[in-house]
Amino acid sequence: MFVRSILALSLSCILTGTAFAAATTTDRSLTPQKAVTVAEDPIDPLAVDTTSTAASAVEISPQEQQDLNQAADTLQKLDRTEVKTADIASAPTPTTSTTPVGQAPSKVSWTLDSLNNADWYENIGKGQFPVYARAHVMLNNAHASPGAIDGSSGMNTLKAIASFQQMNGLKATGELNKETWDTLVAKQGNKPAYVEYTITDADLKGPYAASIPHDYALQAKMKGLYYTRVTEMLGEKFHMDEEFLKKLNPKANFKKAGEKIIVTNIRNDLPENIHLIVAHKGAKQLYLFNAQNQMVGSFPATIGSSDTPSPTGTYKVTGIAPNPWYSYSPSNFLQGNNKKPLSLPPGPNAPVGNIWIGLSKKSFGIHGTPNPSAISKTASHGCIRLTNWDANDLGKKVKSGVTVKFLE
Numbered sequence: 001m002f003v004r005s006i007l008a009l010s011l012s013c014i015l016t017g018t019a020f021a022a023a024t025t026t027d028r029s030l031t032p033q034k035a036v037t038v039a040e041d042p043i044d045p046l047a048v049d050t051t052s053t054a055a056s057a058v059e060i061s062p063q064e065q066q067d068l069n070q071a072a073d074t075l076q077k078l079d080r081t082e083v084k085t086a087d088i089a090s091a092p093t094p095t096t097s098t099t100p101v102g103q104a105p106s107k108v109s110w111t112l113d114s115l116n117n118a119d120w121y122e123n124i125g126k127g128q129f130p131v132y133a134r135a136h137v138m139l140n141n142a143h144a145s146p147g148a149i150d151g152s153s154g155m156n157t158l159k160a161i162a163s164f165q166q167m168n169g170l171k172a173t174g175e176l177n178k179e180t181w182d183t184l185v186a187k188q189g190n191k192p193a194y195v196e197y198t199i200t201d202a203d204l205k206g207p208y209a210a211s212i213p214h215d216y217a218l219q220a221k222m223k224g225l226y227y228t229r230v231t232e233m234l235g236e237k238f239h240m241d242e243e244f245l246k247k248l249n250p251k252a253n254f255k256k257a258g259e260k261i262i263v264t265n266i267r268n269d270l271p272e273n274i275h276l277i278v279a280h281k282g283a284k285q286l287y288l289f290n291a292q293n294q295m296v297g298s299f300p301a302t303i304g305s306s307d308t309p310s311p312t313g314t315y316k317v318t319g320i321a322p323n324p325w326y327s328y329s330p331s332n333f334l335q336g337n338n339k340k341p342l343s344l345p346p347g348p349n350a351p352v353g354n355i356w357i358g359l360s361k362k363s364f365g366i367h368g369t370p371n372p373s374a375i376s377k378t379a380s381h382g383c384i385r386l387t388n389w390d391a392n393d394l395g396k397k398v399k400s401g402v403t404v405k406f407l408e
Helices: 002-008 062-081 112-116 130-141 155-167 178-188 201-205 230-237 242-248 388-397
Strands: 194-198 260-264 276-280 285-289 295-300 313-322 326-328 342-344 355-359 365-367 403-407
Touching: 112 130, 112 194, 130 155, 130 178, 130 194, 130 260, 155 178, 155 285, 155 295, 201 230, 230 242, 230 260, 242 260, 313 388, 355 388, 365 388
Parallel strands: 276 403
Antiparallel strands: 194 260, 276 285, 285 295, 313 355, 313 403, 326 342, 355 365
16 A cells, blocks of 8 residues: 555654765766766756765755654654555445435446546445546645546555645545545535647647657657657646546547547646655655645655665755756666767657756756656656656746655
8 A cells, every 4th residue: 555665764764863975976876787988967957066075965954854854754644544454445434424425326427527526435446437537636736646647546546645635634544535535625616627628739730759769869869859649748738647538538539620628627836835855765756845844745756766776865956957958878777779878859758758856966856757657656767757747847836955855
């Protein structure tokens, strides 16, 4: 379950004061598979030159250390309260409440009305249902991102529910119970979760690439690592899994301006006051806290791998680069037979997506991805990988100097 790994928070690394890794010119975010001549910073378009400060550590003020401690308490609370054996929408313990309990629909329907009128009911179970589709939009709009919206239960859904519960003073079980549903609906207000959208000429114009080759050497020759399909672009625009977009619009061909389709009614307005970011490797989740040590947002994330682990310790945001060029170096990892450095053009299908948030650990950052539906389900080369839309939402609000803490 989601926060099973939060028990492995390694809270001691938060609570033990200032034990922080210094970034040196020999640090490498990705373990090379073969010894190669050391190159310049291989990934970071905002690389921090640590030559003159190699021996220095990231300095954390006493107040920031206190903030980290309080953030640890919040994450501990998630672990203590989560029901480890619960299904995503298991029925709550019976109470004496007279509130009518919703009934499961006799037939699953994916029409606009069915999506917007989907209501909670007991024993929803695991699978792909309109009630989850509506919940995903409401979670997204409440800053508890489920990742790519696909109307399905699963780990990213559970993590989003648990984060939403924590942010709203509910018991953080990760279950979509009646109390959580009612709170989601209240926060959504009278805004429908799904709306009708008309495809425009600009949507069709692109630019689009015919395809994105796997080989970085071929990618380096392209003008841009653009979207390859209208459905891919629309999926990202509306925070949707591409196949789910097609499922909701089975008769659409996505090739004609004026065609009407069903899409999510999402918003992109994270709180301004982002004071602390916690990257939890075990939970595969990124948590945002404000200056009052309240959790104000969360994203599913891919954070390193066993072969190319992310760093440990505490760092600072150094800058934000929208649509960065990607500098590949074989000294970090070997892609195919590419044994020489390459410069790959910007675009949503670039290896780091279409945004880079640099960290004071040389070559590490928070960035997007060309594969949003795989977030928190695959490995990264050591950085913090989010969906493009989550990374861009964060990039619009986070400022240089914000503390980023990595937890196991």
